[in-house]
Amino acid sequence: MAGAPNLHQRIREEIEARILSGEWPPGTRIPVEHELVAQYGCSRMTVSKALSALVASGLILRRRRAGSVVAAPTQPRAVLEIPDFAQEAARAGVSYRFEILHRAVERLGPAGARRIALPADHEMLSVATVHIYDSVPVAHERRLINLAAVPAVLNEAFDRIPPGSWLLDRVPWSGAEHAIRAINADAEQARRLAIAPGAACLLVERRTWQAGNFITEARTLYPGDRQYLVGRFSPPEGHHDPRSR
Structure with a gap:
């Protein structure tokens, strides 16, 4: 199977693109493994590797019996948060x-x-x-x-x-x-x-x-009189300033 070593990456990237573009919003069911095997003409192991990478990156969830679905975004915590x-x-x-x-x-x-x-x-x-x-x-x-x-x-x-x-x-x-x-x-x-x-x-x-x-x-x-912003942060790991004691 030509190009098989990189096929799992292609599968991952194509699913990832649909999620990040909003085409597949949170809760959308991802095609099951046998559907992806037929679509890409590859082994089940190749598909499983691609889906596992998407799970690890937090983009999809694997659920028993229900299969894989697009995960809800978990937002990184910013130093300065803009409230909804x-x-x-x-x-x-x-x-x-x-x-x-x-x-x-x-x-x-x-x-x-x-x-x-x-x-x-x-x-x-x-x-x-x-x-x-x-x-x-x-x-x-x-x-x-x-x-x-x-x-x-x-x-x-x-x-x-x-x-x-x-x-x-x-x-x-x-x-x-x-x-x-x-x-x-x-x-x-x-x-x-x-x-x-x-x-x-x-x-x-x-x-x-x-x-x-x-x-x-x-x-x-x-x-100016209708908003204030608060940022919370910590010193770099391992940094100890005697002035803070």
Whole structure:
């Protein structure tokens, strides 16, 4: 069987691509071993090796009698955690809703391409959202989603769940980057957030990747008096500073 030593890797990569793209969301049944054996014309051992690798990476679960299914994403713990807006509102005992202000497929311009290290003219889904607690706008979010990495997002209307929550529920990420800076709201931002033009705001830029593939960038603007962020961290392993005693 030509190429058999690498066939398990091909099987793994093709299943992995369907999971990471959102084509197979959590709970989707993976074809059983004999189906994959027939599909790829290989031995059961080759298929088992591919599935075991996917289990080890946390992408699928093997269940007795039910077979293998796509696992729900387990998110890595970031030093700075950005709370889910709906969950945060529930904890605070306030109502939550969101409004989609803009949704369109757009091509990256030169500045965006440099910022996220993708080619200019690369197709992205651009979504603008305002998040509202009770009747108060608490954040204005502009998000870019890489359509090459998450093509299933094109079919999502975001009528019941905002883009960030949709991604967290369906697409695991392995790396993230945060940048935080203070800015003054321009006229458009002030209108969306119901604040005065020039008011102090906090801009949080977050980019996430999965296995080196860019997934999304969110640029979230908070009125300065409506948000605070906390980061928790520890010194490097083995580091002991006498000043901390």
